[in-house]
Amino acid sequence: MKKLPTLHGKTVVNLFFEASTRTRTTFELAAKRLSADVLTLNIAASSAVKGESLLDTLQNIEAMQCDMFVVRHQQSGAAEFIARHVKPHIAVLNAGDGRHAHPTQAMLDVFTIRRHKPDFPNLQIAIVGDILHSRVARSLIHALNILGAADIRVIAPRTLLPAQVETLGVRVFHDIKQGLREVDVVVMLRLQRERMEGALLPSEQEFFQRYGLTGERLALAKPDAMVMHPGPINRGVEIDSRVADGPQSVILEQVTNGIAVRMAIMSITLGHHAHPVGEEV
Amino acid sequence: MKKLPTLHGKTVVNLFFEASTRTRTTFELAAKRLSADVLTLNIAASSAVKGESLLDTLQNIEAMQCDMFVVRHQQSGAAEFIARHVKPHIAVLNAGDGRHAHPTQAMLDVFTIRRHKPDFPNLQIAIVGDILHSRVARSLIHALNILGAADIRVIAPRTLLPAQVETLGVRVFHDIKQGLREVDVVVMLRLQRERMEGALLPSEQEFFQRYGLTGERLALAKPDAMVMHPGPINRGVEIDSRVADGPQSVILEQVTNGIAVRMAIMSITLGHHAHPVGEEV
Amino acid sequence: MKKLPTLHGKTVVNLFFEASTRTRTTFELAAKRLSADVLTLNIAASSAVKGESLLDTLQNIEAMQCDMFVVRHQQSGAAEFIARHVKPHIAVLNAGDGRHAHPTQAMLDVFTIRRHKPDFPNLQIAIVGDILHSRVARSLIHALNILGAADIRVIAPRTLLPAQVETLGVRVFHDIKQGLREVDVVVMLRLQRERMEGALLPSEQEFFQRYGLTGERLALAKPDAMVMHPGPINRGVEIDSRVADGPQSVILEQVTNGIAVRMAIMSITLGHHAHPVGEEV
Numbered sequence: 103m104k105k106l107p108t109l110h111g112k113t114v115v116n117l118f119f120e121a122s123t124r125t126r127t128t129f130e131l132a133a134k135r136l137s138a139d140v141l142t143l144n145i146a147a148s149s150a151v152k153g154e155s156l157l158d159t160l161q162n163i164e165a166m167q168c169d170m171f172v173v174r175h176q177q178s179g180a181a182e183f184i185a186r187h188v189k190p191h192i193a194v195l196n197a198g199d200g201r202h203a204h205p206t207q208a209m210l211d212v213f214t215i216r217r218h219k220p221d222f223p224n225l226q227i228a229i230v231g232d233i234l235h236s237r238v239a240r241s242l243i244h245a246l247n248i249l250g251a252a253d254i255r256v257i258a259p260r261t262l263l264p265a266q267v268e269t270l271g272v273r274v275f276h277d278i279k280q281g282l283r284e285v286d287v288v289v290m291l292r293l294q295r296e297r298m299e300g301a302l303l304p305s306e307q308e309f310f311q312r313y314g315l316t317g318e319r320l321a322l323a324k325p326d327a328m329v330m331h332p333g334p335i336n337r338g339v340e341i342d343s344r345v346a347d348g349p350q351s352v353i354l355e356q357v358t359n360g361i362a363v364r365m366a367i368m369s370i371t372l373g374h375h376a377h378p379v380g381e382e383v
Numbered sequence: 384m385k386k387l388p389t390l391h392g393k394t395v396v397n398l399f400f401e402a403s404t405r406t407r408t409t410f411e412l413a414a415k416r417l418s419a420d421v422l423t424l425n426i427a428a429s430s431a432v433k434g435e436s437l438l439d440t441l442q443n444i445e446a447m448q449c450d451m452f453v454v455r456h457q458q459s460g461a462a463e464f465i466a467r468h469v470k471p472h473i474a475v476l477n478a479g480d481g482r483h484a485h486p487t488q489a490m491l492d493v494f495t496i497r498r499h500k501p502d503f504p505n506l507q508i509a510i511v512g513d514i515l516h517s518r519v520a521r522s523l524i525h526a527l528n529i530l531g532a533a534d535i536r537v538i539a540p541r542t543l544l545p546a547q548v549e550t551l552g553v554r555v556f557h558d559i560k561q562g563l564r565e566v567d568v569v570v571m572l573r574l575q576r577e578r579m580e581g582a583l584l585p586s587e588q589e590f591f592q593r594y595g596l597t598g599e600r601l602a603l604a605k606p607d608a609m610v611m612h613p614g615p616i617n618r619g620v621e622i623d624s625r626v627a628d629g630p631q632s633v634i635l636e637q638v639t640n641g642i643a644v645r646m647a648i649m650s651i652t653l654g655h656h657a658h659p660v661g662e663e664v
Numbered sequence: 665m666k667k668l669p670t671l672h673g674k675t676v677v678n679l680f681f682e683a684s685t686r687t688r689t690t691f692e693l694a695a696k697r698l699s700a701d702v703l704t705l706n707i708a709a710s711s712a713v714k715g716e717s718l719l720d721t722l723q724n725i726e727a728m729q730c731d732m733f734v735v736r737h738q739q740s741g742a743a744e745f746i747a748r749h750v751k752p753h754i755a756v757l758n759a760g761d762g763r764h765a766h767p768t769q770a771m772l773d774v775f776t777i778r779r780h781k782p783d784f785p786n787l788q789i790a791i792v793g794d795i796l797h798s799r800v801a802r803s804l805i806h807a808l809n810i811l812g813a814a815d816i817r818v819i820a821p822r823t824l825l826p827a828q829v830e831t832l833g834v835r836v837f838h839d840i841k842q843g844l845r846e847v848d849v850v851v852m853l854r855l856q857r858e859r860m861e862g863a864l865l866p867s868e869q870e871f872f873q874r875y876g877l878t879g880e881r882l883a884l885a886k887p888d889a890m891v892m893h894p895g896p897i898n899r900g901v902e903i904d905s906r907v908a909d910g911p912q913s914v915i916l917e918q919v920t921n922g923i924a925v926r927m928a929i930m931s932i933t934l935g936h937h938a939h940p941v942g943e944e945v
Contacts, residue, residue, distance in 0.1 A: 105673035105701075111386035113412065124724065127703060131675065131728055134701040139386075139415040141408060158615060162405065165638035166412055334720060357727035392667035394693065420667075420696040422689060439896060443686065446919035447693055 108369050109138035112169040116142040117184075118197075119175040124333065125197050128357075129172045132364035141168070157187055164188055169372055170195065178202035193371040201237050207332055208241035210363040211289070212249060214356050218328055219286050222249040228281050228323075229272075230257040230313060231291035231340050234264050238332045239291060247271050257281035257313065261303065278313050282322045289330045290315050293340045306339045315341045320350065328352050389650050390419035393450040397423040398465075399478075400456040405614065406478055409638075410453045413645035422449070438468055445469055450653055451476065459483035474652040482518050488613055489522035491644040492570070493530060495637050499609055500567055503530040509562050509604075510553075511538040511594060512572035512621050515545050519613045520572060528552050538562035538594065542584065559594050563603045570611045571596050574621045587620045596622045601631065609633050670931050671700035674731040678704040679746075680759075681737040686895065687759055690919075691734045694926035703730070719749055726750055731934055732757065740764035755933040763799050769894055770803035772925040773851070774811060776918050780890055781848050784811040790843050790885075791834075792819040792875060793853035793902050796826050800894045801853060809833050819843035819875065823865065840875050844884045851892045852877050855902045868901045877903045882912065890914050 114133040116126055126142065133140045145159065163171070170193040173181040178200030185194035198204040212222075219225055227246060233239045233256050246254050247270075256267060257275045267274060275281030282288060293309060303309055320327065329341075329351045337343045346353060395414040397407055407423065414421045426440065444452070451474040454462040459481030466475035479485040493503075500506055508527060514520045514537050527535050528551075537548060538556045548555060556562030563569060574590060584590055601608065610622075610632045618624045627634060676695040678688055688704065695702045707721070725733070732755040735743040740762030747756035760766040774784075781787055789808060795801045795818050808816050809832075818829060819837045829836060837843030844850060855871060865871055882889065891903075891913045899905045908915060 111416075113415075123705065127705070127725075128728060131701070131703065134675075135673075139412070141412065143404065143408070155615075158618075161635055162614065162638050163408075165635040166409060166642055167639060333724065334717075337720075354723055354727040357724050358729060361728055392697075394696075420693070422693065424685065424689070436896075439899075442916055443895065443919050444689075446916040447690060447923055448920060 105135050105137060106365075106369075107137050109133065109136040109169075109372055112136075112138045112372055113167065114138045114140050114170045114172060114368070115163055115168045116140065116197075117145060117163075117171050117173045118143070119145050119173075119177075119180065120198070122174055122198070125174060128360045129195075129197060129364055132361050132368055133170075133172075135361070136365055136368055138170075138368070160184060160188055164192060169193065170368065172197050174198045176200055193368075195367065195371065198237055201235055201240070203241045203244075204237040204332075205241050205245075206360075206364055206367060207238050208245040209367065210356060210360040211238075211242050211330060211332070212245045213363050214330065214352055214359050215287055215328065217359075218352070222246070222251045225251050225287060226253040226255070226285040226324075227251055227287040227289065228255040228257055228275075228285045229289045229291065230278065230281070230315065232262045232293055233258045233267065233291070234262045235294060236291050239289075240270075242289065243270050243272055255281050255285065259303075259312070278315075278319055279322060282319055285323045285327055287328045287330065288315060288320065288323060290335075290340050292332060292334065293336055295336070295339075306336075310339055314339065315345050317342065317345055317348070320345055326350070330356060333357065386416050386418060387646075387650075388418050390414065390417040390450075390653055393417075393419045393653055394448065395419045395421050395451045395453060395649070396444055396449045397421065397478075398426065398444075398452050398454045399424065400426050400454075400461065401479070403455055403479070406455060409641045410476075410478060410645055413642050413649055414451075416642070417646055417649055419451075419649070437465075441465060441469055445473060450474065451649065453478050455479045457481055474649075476648065476652065479518055482516055482521070484522045484525075485518040485613075486522050486526075487641075487645055487648060488519050489526040490648065491637060491641040492519075492523050492611060492613070493526045494644050495611065495633055495640050496568055496609065498640075499633070503527070503532045506532050506568060507534040507536070507566040507605075508532055508568040508570065509536040509538055509556075509566045510570045510572065511559065511562070511596065513543045513574055514539045514548065514572070515543045516575060517572050520570075521551075523570065524551050524553055536562050536566065540584075540593070559596075559600055560603060563600055566604045566608055568609045568611060569596060569601065569604060571616075571621050573613060573615065574617055576617070576620075587617075591620055595620065596626050598623065598625055598629070601626055607631070611637060614638065667697050667699060668927075668931075669699050671695065671698040671731075671934055674698075674700045674934055675729065676700045676702050676732045676734060676930070677725055677730045678702065678759075679707060679725075679733050679735045679737075680705070681707050681735075681739075681742065682760070684736055684760070687736060690922045691757075691759060691926055694923050694930055695732075695734075697923070698927055698930055700732075700930075718746075722746060722750055726754060731755065732930065734759050736760045738762055755930075757929065757933065760799055763797055763802070765803045765806075766799040766894075767803050767807075768922075768926055768929060769800050770807040771929065772918060772922040773800075773804050773892060773894070774807045775925050776892065776914055776921050777849055777890065779921075780914070784808070784813045787813050787849060788815040788817070788847040788886075789813055789849040789851065790817040790819055790837075790847045791851045791853065792840065792843070792877065794824045794855055795820045795829065795853070796824045797856060798853050801851075802832075804851065805832050805834055817843050817847065821865075821874070840877075840881055841884060844881055847885045847889055849890045849892065850877060850882065850885060852897075852902050854894060854896065855898055857898070857901075868898075872901055876901065877907050879904065879907055879910070882907055888912070892918060895919065 116129055118126055130140050172195045173184055174197040180199045181194055181196035196205055229239050243254055254272045255275055256272045257278050331353045335341055335346055397410055399407055411421050453476045454465055455478040461480045462475055462477035477486055510520050524535055535553045536556055537553045538559050612634045616622055616627055678691055680688055692702050734757045735746055736759040742761045743756055743758035758767055791801050816834045817837055818834045819840050893915045897903055897908055
């Protein structure tokens with residue numbers, strides 16, 4: 103991979119209020135490959151309890167002449183809150199906020215789909231698993247709607263679906279065999295094990311039995327259906343290992359594309375800020 | 384902010400024996416913007432209990448061909464101890480040692496004052512709060528004396544003043560209304576909440592009532608008086624939010640200047656080492 | 665130290681499953697001085713309990729287009745396991761695996777010996793202390809055998825020697841006075857204090873009394889005998905401070921050489937991968 107000078111002299115700050123080695127790492131690599139300086143701040147949730155102290159933290163980092171904040175936070179709306187309160191020249195990227203959104207994940211997902219199956223209006227896409235708690239699902243559905251995908255399906259038990267999920271522009275299936283029929287793309291979601299305690303699910307075994315992606319079930323989809331997963335995967339819980347590692351899986355391609363897409367987003371966002379509007383770049 | 388090649392190929396080691404995200408971050412940014420490689424070592428106080436093992440740690444890092452140590456330590460004299468024991472080509476910066484000194488903070492403070500009010504001999508400067516435990520206050524008083532400031536005031540209760548503080552070249556006030564009268568600069572100190580337990584202070588509320596900087600009290604100073612604070616601020620404890628965020632506050636400007644001043648100190652210090660004495664640079 | 669552009673655009677990942685500030689730091693510095701981007705991942709042993717999840721972690725980092733893994737792991741064979749499972753273009757360096765091997769340490773050790781005493785076939789080398797648990801000893805013995813050293817001695821109590829240690833090509837001494845006689849090089853090993861609990865050793869004091877390197881004992885070796893130690897040293901346990909800091913000690917020189925040797929290993933390894941075989945470089 104070639105290192106680019108695009109963000110040389112820029113400072114990208116990873117503001118992670120929620121632990122995430124994987125997402126943090128991809129943003130850090132993306133920034134470094136654009137020659138930016140990267141600062142990573144893991145901010146314990148406790149110190150951010152008061153809105154006031156969060157704003158003071160932000161203003162201080164802002165005063166250190168940083169150019170971009172990459173924000174991961176367990177509360178929905180955190181990145182937008184931050185974007186509204188920092189100076190306009192600072193770019194804010196949402197790296198996941200509560201159950202709300204994970205836009206860079208959605209962009210790498212649609213980028214990956216597009217490289218294999220670019221005709222979105224004619225695609226059948228199924229998203230399977232814990233839709234209720236998934237910011238990945240919400241952002242992906244949003245992106246697919248923008249791209250004109252007409253047949254978006256969610257496959258999940260009632261307990262793992264948001265109320266009135268149909269209003270998002272999706273069709274609901276509770277039976278995975280029906281839902282996967284003839285789809286082009288299967289997006290499996292990670293099952294957060296801590297959901298088990300909340301009595302939303304009987305057990306991992308039963309979840310796999312009802313909603314796990316096996317080779318047999320995948321055979322119901324189109325022969326060239328792509329298998330996707332935002333990672334990290336729970337083998338034997340939401341996906342069978344043979345499917346995860348099989349020829350239809352693009353799970354690792356998603357990871358590779360994640361760096362490229364984040365580099366692109368960073369370049370465009372900071373490039374926009376670096377040049378006056380109307381100037382040719 | 385432009386990135387400079389000044390310290391390209393140099394290695395700056397942050398040796399932090401005491402946690403400090405803020406100060407560490409500013410030194411890290413300063414070094415990176417000078418193109419240095421930065422290594423951050425958070426050394427638990429426990430492993431530094433024996434002087435011998437501290438020296439072994441130092442000698443090892445020294446043997447790794449590092450060029451600068453930035454030292455933060457809870458014991459007074461630590462940076463000087465280290466400077467005396469490392470090889471002469473290694474630059475040692477004190478980033479705060481016990482109650483003793485915090486020279487880069489003092490330098491950014493006087494730099495900030497100078498940009499607004501450069502005539503030090505004719506300035507009235509008041510430092511307010513916990514002088515006793517404050518390395519910031521000690522270093523600032525020292526710097527102001529060097530610059531010829533004739534009227535330096537400390538405003539604090541008896542329990543938060545060092546014995547014989549007058550010998551530092553300051554005038555003592557216990558009443559903030561008297562102390563602030565006609566001053567050009569008000570420097571508020573952070574109140575360490577852990578001091579409360581030591582029975583040095585009755586309560587945060589009472590401290591604010593007697594020594595907190597309110598708009599009403601600030602009105603006693605000159606109309607263009609600057610409000611400073613080394614941060615992080617305790618809103619409602621030593622300073623009212625409206626004053627901290629008000630037009631006379633230069634608190635965030637101090638943060639911005641902190642990077643520039645530390646870049647300057649690093650450049651001068653390592654530049655001095657990089658060129659033989661007498662050579663024109 | 666000059667910074668080289670050799671690995672500009674390459675990403676080196678420190679995969680540390682076992683804590684080691686010192687070794688990690690030397691690899692990090694070596695990579696940065698070759699202009700590589702460095703990513704450090706401290707992976708808790710717990711998350712690596714399942715081989716499957718370790719492989720998933722590896723495949724993900726691999727998919728992020730990294731070029732080199734530096735692996736430290738508490739299990740023997742971990743680095744080789746990883747090397748067998750990553751794609752062939754990724755270079756894997758073993759930075760210490762269980763009791764098995766620590767090859768870069770051995771290479772810096774023989775590099776250091778060679779600068780002072782290059783005639784390996786005619787050298788007498790004694791390795792003293794806890795051979796049983798030492799990957800440093802195993803790798804060093806291996807390297808010395810390759811270089812043709814004919815007289816390699818291990819000096820240790822029976823409880824700290826592996827079974828059939830003679831098959832490694834060494835002579836065994838239980839009496840340090842006999843073992844050190846006329847040697848050119850003395851390599852002291854670090855005594856892991858946690859071994860005491862295992863009843864392998866009576867006490868630190870008794871260990872020092874029987875096997876500690878004192879000036880008196882060193883006098884039995886050749887007058888120009890070199891004193892080495894992989895660090896960190898336990899003063900007064902395996903080595904007397906006067907010897908560690910004395911004129912025959914090259915302990916800090918080992919640290920300095922450690923950076924250079926690791927830079928060389930990284931350059932050669934990634935250089936090999938970067939150019940097709942047969943192409944002139």
